[in-house]
Amino acid sequence: MTIMQRAAIIAAMTLSLAGLAGAASAETPDRTAIPAPASAVQVINTVAPIAVPAPRAAPALQMVQSLPVSRPAALPAVTEDDGDYDSLAEAVAAQQSAEIDEAQRCLAGAIYFESKGEPLAGQLAVANVIINRSKSGRFPADVCSVVKQRGQFSFVRGGEIPSIDEGRTAWRTALAVAKVAMAAAWESPAPKALFFNTPDRRPGRNLTRIAMIGHHVFYR
Template sequence: MSFASRVASFAAMSFSLVALIGTSTPGWANGLDRSLIATPTLATLNTLAPHVVPDQIAPGATVEPEVSIPDVDQSVVQDDDDNSYDSLAEAVADQDTVAADDTMRCLAGAIYFESKGEPLSGQLAVAQVIINRAKSGRFPTDVCAVVKQRGQFSFVRGGRIPSIDEARRSWQTAVAVARVALSDAWDSVASEALYFNAHGRSPGARMQRVAAIGGHTFYR
């Protein structure tokens, strides 16, 4: 065999041997290739990747923003029934019987002199007339001014309310009724009345009757 033929045979054998190794030991070849690639460690991957807990949010669910609900202080929640009464007599009995200011003293004075002998509903109606006048815009805007207005109430003398024995039960009742009226603790049946007079007296031509209580008839 010539030298050239020997070189060619050796080259062919070498090529066959490399092909045999590549096909029969793929794990070794793949392992050799991976050893040449620098890969990050598992800890490094966990640090770089976002932290997601897949079972906390269902697929397709809408995530609502959190709403902060302030705590309610129950001590400042008012009960609408705290000031309710079963009767006018109960409302009157629950009041202080001391006239605290001029407004209450004037209103109680009118109740006392005009209706101390009337039922409680009649006394409250008198008080309601005076309060309605002060709110109407047709009379003075102050309760005392309404009571002391010239020619309106016969018990007023020279623009003054006569002195009253405040130890009398009828005065104390008048004060309590005045408190009920001023605090709107009970609805009067004469809630729209602006006038009243004794039964048997003719009202003004344009007055409309609202109620009749005790010895008085009430009009608007």
């Protein structure tokens, strides 16, 4: 082999080795990490951490805990009957006392003779006429004197009330009505009346008619 032939072979081998080295460098890329720009690193580093708020106590629970505990008010003590009645008949029936004073006896006599056949409301209205007169200043100042006043009640004889059979039911009713009237235990059905008569008789004075109860008309 000549010197020229050997030089050609060495040159060809050199070229082949150079090609192989370039291919190897293309197939195996450099794995060194590329650093991020400085501005991006600063932005990431300056982001503030997210604050998680602490749990709060429920306000409604706090309000309930702060309210004072109230105790129910004591119930009023039960008392006995105060003397009020649901009806006039009940008020009359409640008068059981055997004691009778003079005013009650006079008033019961007037009720008995003037209205023993009338309903209870009519008997009470007659009683109230006599009581109203005793308080008016226009008539005598006590019940017995009003009943016995001359020329006022036709049943009066010689200034006295006739005797009555006190065993009769009508008398016991009249006496109970008298007690109700004098105790003001029931409202008068003819308020402030000072006069009464039967419907067939006209009052002789300029009077105001208040009510008609049973067979009597009441005026003031």
